[in-house]
Amino acid sequence: MQPNKIEIFDSFIEISCDKVNTNSIHKEFNSLTREQVNLLESNFYTRFANLDELYEKSDELAYDVLRKAIDQAMKSLATHEIYEIAEKQFLSRFVEPYATWEEDFEPIAAQYEAIVENTAELDAHRTARRQNRRQWVGFNQEAVYQADAKNVISNVGHGVFNLMAKGVTAIGNSVKKDEIFKSRKTVSQIINGVTNIINAAFLGTIDAINSVKPGTVYAYSAEEISKSKALVESVENGRIPMEKIPLNLIHAINFYPYSQKIYTLLFQNCGGDKGRLDAIITYFGMKNLDAEKRKLFENKLKELNASTVFEFQANVAALQQYADTIEYSDYESVLNKALEIVKENDFNNEVKKYPLQTLAECDQNLPLLEDYCTQIGYNKFRDWSSNIRRKIEAVHEQEEIKKQKAEALAKKSKFMQFLLSDDPSTKKKRGALSLVLFAILFVLWHRNS
Incomplete structure (x- = not known):
């Protein structure tokens, strides 16, 4: 891979100097996005206890993310030796035009307010409307801009109801709120909103640099992004012939390289091009294709449909070759997991061939099964055979007790x-x-x- 030229599928993607600079900045913001998304994925239900809390504290979350994004923006400006843009000015002039938090959170807010407003109409004396907007301070002591930060996150304050009223809140409303809160769609909407906050800071950073040093970084236009999306959709909908897919997806990268779908579609339709696709993904800071590769490898395993360990092992070399073809380095863990499942099924099928109802049958047949387990590498036999013997011994013991009772009873009178x-x-x-x-x-x- 050359500094400003990337080879892929017998073509080259030319990366101009201003696009190289933009890419360096985008990778930093993209890293921040992944960090915040991972935090939300793992801690969403720890940070928020219920829908009421999500509604009341959502702006705090947005502001926390905004602060981190602004910090990153200031670092990027400093890297390009731009120090004359203050945080307050950057926020209001460059970030606010791209802010969409209000729109992103609106679907959740609308559902919440519909439930609570309905309660208010039915039981107005127990519900009072209040405002719960956080009084924000600036990012540091030299930049205090409460109003600006508040406007970036939301130009319209969310109306919040005080539900801590006397009496019992309607159970039906409680259930509705719980369903919305636990819905995967709700989490996805919050993640989308957080992602857009960071993207707004990224776009603002590009504009800010170009305002001071025109041409230093490349600003992708809405038209370019639209063309890239259109090409992706055409591939997804099967409108582009297979032989023309690589070239058209390369065009999509040239228009706008920061869509994960482009690289997934290239891999699905064209393969990894001997590792070059992975190199491009790394260059643009996109998510690797390990999950997609794993899915393809697992589908290949399912097609194998091996019922015995010997059948499975006969195909291992072909599976390894396929893993090399798709550049999937973690195939061994998947292969070993699949092999253990085949071993289990193989063993269970072999067990069915032998009677194991009495201790005598166990003495005769368990050694044969043990030999088979050694051949296929099944390492759970000892525990399994011990359990089988215990069960048969327990049954045998109960039968002996019954026999002794019957013999003792036979010696007594008929009465x-x-x-x-x-x-x-x-x-x-x-x-x-x-x-x-x-x-x-x-x-x-x-x-x-």
């Missing part, structure tokens, strides 16, 4: 056998006799009284 027998039919007769005796005693008692 005692009748009273002590565990035989179901005898128990039934004994129960019927007890009812008759009880009835006779009741009649005698009634006459005497």
